Amino acid sequence: MPRITPTGVTRMSEARKTYVRPLDLKHGCVDMAHGAGGRAMAQLISDLFARHLGNAYLAQGDDGAVLPASGAGRLVMATDAHVVSPLFFPGGDIGCLAVHGTINDVAVMGARPLYLAAAFILEEGLPLADLDRIVRSMATAARTAGVPVVTGDTKVVERGKADGVFITTTGVGVLADGVSWSGSNARPGDAILLSGTLGDHGMAIMAERESLGFASPIVSDTAALHGLVASMQACGATIRVVRDPTRGGLATTLNEIARQSAVGMLLEEKTLPVKPAVNAACELLGLDPLYVANEGKLVAICAENDAERLLTAMRAHPLAADAAIIGRVFEDPHHFVQMTTAFGGRRMVDWLSGEQLPRIC
């Protein structure tokens, strides 16, 4: 249908295929957007890392790689670098975050995490008391999760060459026969479930950064999710995809899955759980909770008929008491993620582009 526009009647343009400008390997530099979890990072991974390092396991494109093992079952391996600033924040610190983050990457593949490795890059001048506090927090997190840190490495760099401490953790887990969760498995008709409130971690960090200076009750949700995953598996629902929506938030994670599975998605804004304090802080800074990082939440996609059963199983677990069915998968050659707004209008939920920056007025 032609539509009346300010320039008169024009035909409806087609949604154009996104042209992706190639990485400028000659003159380009890494900028912050390459680490923000959005499209720029996806491009850096596909056009640089995967291009050089590519193999069948890397090509799975999920949070962890499924590997063959000599005995029964298969292995899952995942790794995650942690560079959070500030090192200590309400609800956690870089130590427990490094343990939880990698356990979750293994768990969302459907595997049982077994062991962790940890590499530390320490900046000259880091108070030992801080390091002690961080490592003690790691130990508590690993013990609580039942996943020990079994090997590690330490490097120290000159002052100014790092930001206090960076921790990289690698996890290994085992995958039971018949479990095959992947971002490429979503099918039209499937239900999309979210385990709890959005944006708690990201807003806890932002509120803590000194330049904001507002007191807030927001606490990071950092948590190990393998227990929740186990109870989801036990309920017998046909689960196709599980992911933890960290950097780039739920919106970016869903766009990644939509692209991997070549499907579209439609969310219901009304069903998205967000804590009032997180909502208020986002409002103040002009941020959208859909794009804010989580460290203790997962999103699951399952067969339509199993959605209620899976929801019941999730809600029975303390880490997913606020779980909700938030949308559906449908067929869409454009792989758009869309949302019915609380107003009954419809809008796109796009990838995060660049870093989410606060608006100015």
Place this chain on the structure above:
Amino acid sequence: MKYIDEFRDGSLAQKIAAGIGREADHGRPYHFMEFCGGHTHAISRYGLADLLPDNVRMIHGPGCPVCVLPIGRVDQAIRLALEQDVTVYTYGDCLRVPASGGLSLLKARARGADIRMVYSCADALALAQQRPDRQVVFFAIGFETTTPPTAVVIRQAAALRLTNFSVLCCHVLTPPAIAGILDSPEVRDGQTVPLDGFIGPAHVSTIIGSRPYEPLAEKYRKPVVIAGFEPLDVLQAIRMLVRQVNEGRAEVENEFSRAVDRDGNRKAQALVAEVFALRDHFEWRGLNVLADSALRIRSRFAEFDAENRFPVDYVAVPDHPACECGDILRGVKQPQACRIFGTVCTPENPVGSCMVSSEGACAAHYTYGRHKDV
């Protein structure tokens, strides 16, 4: 969220939309421009266009501070950081605006420039105090809303006798920009951009009041409704504009009576007048050079004027030849009609400024509305 959710009530929105549907005369089209990018964002984010009858159309205006910033102004900030070795502080939205030579403030930072984001200009002043050995420039952009805080920090810097703090002042004014649009040939011919009224930004009017729009409404015979940024505010303003058009009125009305009055914030106005004076002319992206449309720092505070302290004269730079931001900012074109929209120009690699800020018309359509182009 108290005091916010009340203005995002979906069922009430449906009622107001139904009211617009009843009151709009089906025999004629209505074209209203939302001047401000904040309104563009609200319309896109909440899907408000879907609620309006087919004959009521919204045209996106130029009221997004980074969208109207010409390349030459961003170049000045980059030159300050790269050539004069100063630390440039600015608002987050500015960082990705395309500048000359494929640069932006963000890309200049990756090349070693000391450019940092602040949430408030007061933070920039505090950081200057902490680093007395370093020249610090605050790159100040924005409409009347962000101007009083800049005036405050310049006064504070003067009181503290700071010698390492200055401001690159790119503050612009709303009423002259609206007049600029109404004077453009595309609007004056009455065909290319049919305009039946404006939604004015409430936050600007908390400072300047609603009075400055009165001469515009009278001279050009266009109704103006000052509106808040919540979706119900926008819908209510559209309804008020439809009524004015139907009744043949061209008045300034205030939807945002919870914070705006006719006179605005006199204290803020006095502060701004003390520190700033009108620039004779200022180049806007899309609107060309407009007289008396922007502010400069008064000579009394000249030592805090970065353009005075450093050799960074403004050099006008034409936009990328394929970029149609100019037409989009004047309402002549819709974002999706631009040749490079969504192909070469995307939020990751913006060619024009309208693709940068979430308040820019192109970024809003790209982020929220592309499904409608299918």
